[in-house]
Amino acid sequence: MDQSTINALRAQVVPQRLHVIDGKDVPASDGGLMDVISPIDGTVLTQMAKGTAADMEAAIAAARAAFEDGRWAGQPPAARKKVLHKWADLIEAHALELAVLGVRDNGTEIGMAIKAEPGSAAGTIRYYAEALDKIYGEIAPTSSDVLAMIHKEPVGVVGAIIPWNFPLMIGAWKLGPALAMGNSVVLKPAETASLSLMRMVELAHEAGLPSGVLNAVTGEGAVVGEAMGLSMDVDVLVFTGSGATGRRLMEYSARSNMKRVYLELGGKSPNVVFADAPNLEEAAMVAAGAIFRNAGQVCVAASRLLVEASIHDEFVAAVAKNAEALRVGDPLDLQTAIGAVNSERQLTQNLGFVQSAQDEGGQIITGGARVLAETGGFYMAPTVVTGVTPDARLAQQEVFGPVLGVTAFESEEEAVRIANSTVYGLAGAVWTSNLGRAHRMVRAVRAGVVHVNTYGGADGTVPLGGHGQSGNGHDKSLHALEKYINLKTAWIKL
Ligand code: ADP
Numbered sequence: 001m002d003q004s005t006i007n008a009l010r011a012q013v014v015p016q017r018l019h020v021i022d023g024k025d026v027p028a029s030d031g032g033l034m035d036v037i038s039p040i041d042g043t044v045l046t047q048m049a050k051g052t053a054a055d056m057e058a059a060i061a062a063a064r065a066a067f068e069d070g071r072w073a074g075q076p077p078a079a080r081k082k083v084l085h086k087w088a089d090l091i092e093a094h095a096l097e098l099a100v101l102g103v104r105d106n107g108t109e110i111g112m113a114i115k116a117e118p119g120s121a122a123g124t125i126r127y128y129a130e131a132l133d134k135i136y137g138e139i140a141p142t143s144s145d146v147l148a149m150i151h152k153e154p155v156g157v158v159g160a161i162i163p164w165n166f167p168l169m170i171g172a173w174k175l176g177p178a179l180a181m182g183n184s185v186v187l188k189p190a191e192t193a194s195l196s197l198m199r200m201v202e203l204a205h206e207a208g209l210p211s212g213v214l215n216a217v218t219g220e221g222a223v224v225g226e227a228m229g230l231s232m233d234v235d236v237l238v239f240t241g242s243g244a245t246g247r248r249l250m251e252y253s254a255r256s257n258m259k260r261v262y263l264e265l266g267g268k269s270p271n272v273v274f275a276d277a278p279n280l281e282e283a284a285m286v287a288a289g290a291i292f293r294n295a296g297q298v299c300v301a302a303s304r305l306l307v308e309a310s311i312h313d314e315f316v317a318a319v320a321k322n323a324e325a326l327r328v329g330d331p332l333d334l335q336t337a338i339g340a341v342n343s344e345r346q347l348t349q350n351l352g353f354v355q356s357a358q359d360e361g362g363q364i365i366t367g368g369a370r371v372l373a374e375t376g377g378f379y380m381a382p383t384v385v386t387g388v389t390p391d392a393r394l395a396q397q398e399v400f401g402p403v404l405g406v407t408a409f410e411s412e413e414e415a416v417r418i419a420n421s422t423v424y425g426l427a428g429a430v431w432t433s434n435l436g437r438a439h440r441m442v443r444a445v446r447a448g449v450v451h452v453n454t455y456g457g458a459d460g461t462v463p464l465g466g467h468g469q470s471g472n473g474h475d476k477s478l479h480a481l482e483k484y485i486n487l488k489t490a491w492i493k494l
Contacts, residue, residue: 001096001114003334009100010332014046017194019055019218020201022062023211029054034219036195039107039340040331042376048194051219056186056227059215063157063184064233066212073154073182077133084129084180087207088122091168091200095119098168100332102196106164107340107378108294109331116294120460121172121200124476127460128176131478135181140489147492152485154182155260156235159228161221161249163241164193164342165297165400170264171197173464173475174238175204179214181484186234187216188225190241192343194218221245232257238483240264240299243398243469262473262483264299265466266398267426270419271302271455272441274412275311277431278453284318287404290429290455292326292382295341296350296402300427300464302455304388304395306415309408316386316406320366323382323404328371341378341401350380350401357385357394357405367402390418398424412437416444425467429455448474 016033018025032050037043049055067073072080091098095118103113140148160174167189178185189197201216217224225245228234229252237259239249246263253261271290277283290302307315331339341347347370354368367383380402388395388405395405409415419428429451430441442450448465449458458464463474473483 001334005096006100006110006332006334009097010104014101014104014195016046017048017198017218019049019051019059020198020214020216021055021059022215023205026055026058028052028219034191036105037192037343038104039342039378040104040375042344042378045104046195048198048218051217051224053223053227055217055219056224057231059186059217060157060159060228060231060233062212062215063186066210067154067156067184071210072179072184072213080180080182081129081132083208084125084132084176087204087209088125088129090203090207091118091122091125094199094203095122098196098199101199102167102193103331103339105195106167106193107331107342108165109336109339110334112294113331116166117168117196121168124169124172124176124460128180131481132180135481145494147494149490149492151488151490153488155484155486156183157233158183158185158484159188159231159234159237160185161188161225161228161237161239161241162190162197164190165294165299167193167197168200170240170475171200173480175214177480178238178484179209181481183484184213185215186228187214188221188228189216189218191220226252229253230256234259236260236262236483238262238473240475242266246471260483263471264464264473264475265469265471266400266424267299267301267466267470268304268396268398268422268424269300269302269427269447270304270306270445271429272306272415272419272431272445273308273311273315274415274430274432274434274437275308276433278433280311280315281318283431284315285322286455287319288322288326288382291404292323292338292402295338295380297342297346297400300449300456302427302429303399303404305404305406306409306418307406308415309410312408316365316384319404320384323366323384326382328379328381330375338382338402341380344378346401347378347380350399350403353394353397353399353401353403354383354385357388357392357403360389360392360394362387362392362394362405390421396422412440416441420444420446423469426470427451
């Protein structure tokens, strides 16, 4: 990866993007298009189809037809495995192109995008390609006059609604296991990050995925996403995004065919630092990275820093120093540590949180403002706010931006109480050299993942899923497969 190749790719004109339905590029039923704004400089990058409910219904019908005639589900596992590996090969071969296109669309710093997007997506697809011929049915331990077999079948049509922060990585978390198990899929990328994911769909067809098995409709969540949610013909809906949308999806399900709904929602993840942490310097550096990478637009971002009172001032100063050292700027510059905020709407929301934190008595230690406004892009300085009380808005609600709220605690018991004082439960961390305390904290903190003396980096071998209002079900690992299969018992009298 060198700067001149990135520059050449960023200079390319991005063609208009249409839906992919039944293997063909299809315009919106009413011809509608929407502008794609680049957060790098606020300019119009290209246009894409602005889908209608009829477009979504057509995509779902194509997925259903493909599922029913067995063109994918009916193929031998080895054949499906081959296609998925070929797809991963193509994603790797086009990695930089996909990453640069994605960054122009969503603003993630390129260093992170290249690893977390095509790199991770290809790895995930390979993982499930390898898993698909190692999943067996079961024979139940019944009495000897009966044979009871438990089959694992694909569910049928999967609807997948994807957010804008890591479209390829999160897209692959859904597509890998769904397709590996033989389902057909309809994909709804996010308004502000559709382009790279649509290109990845194109590559799936190039790899030999039959038409109709993977369809993708772009457009507004409230239109095409809603049509997917209300469909009578989608069997499972998988989603990563905000709690508000997650709640709507459950309502859509209840109002339609009671489709299974799996939600990976937000978090307000606590990073708990005790005075006996093995290396406070490293802890301060990681604490900054854990909230500020991708401008805080990470579902597992460590957005609450809980620090033992005896080291509070010194530790906060070290975190602020690390934050200030992170260069904010053009996400396609290899020297940039923090790229753009995804949209103007998101930037305004972030700044609103800073204001309300101050109104509630918080002190801004560093950052707190928009920067590089002259570029036309959406950038924000990494922001550290101290004196955040556990009930403050900044401590309770997800910002999804580069804003860290700091709260001091006096005891382990108080740390646990504050850590668990939100409706969320996605991730967390504890820094200590006391083994007993580390294990106690892992048990006590309500979260799908608790890190010890590190943050992030959990790979595809472990499940990701939330407790509480951070969601249900799991992405990654073999546990993810459960969302995409139906169990069926054959009870046979012998
Ligand atoms: P954010 O507010 O951060 O954009 P959302 O939860 O709104 O997060 O977006 C995540 C995904 O959900 C996007 O693909 C978006 O288009 C989709 N979405 C938004 N609103 C709806 C809705 N009413 N029904 C279905 N999908 C939606």
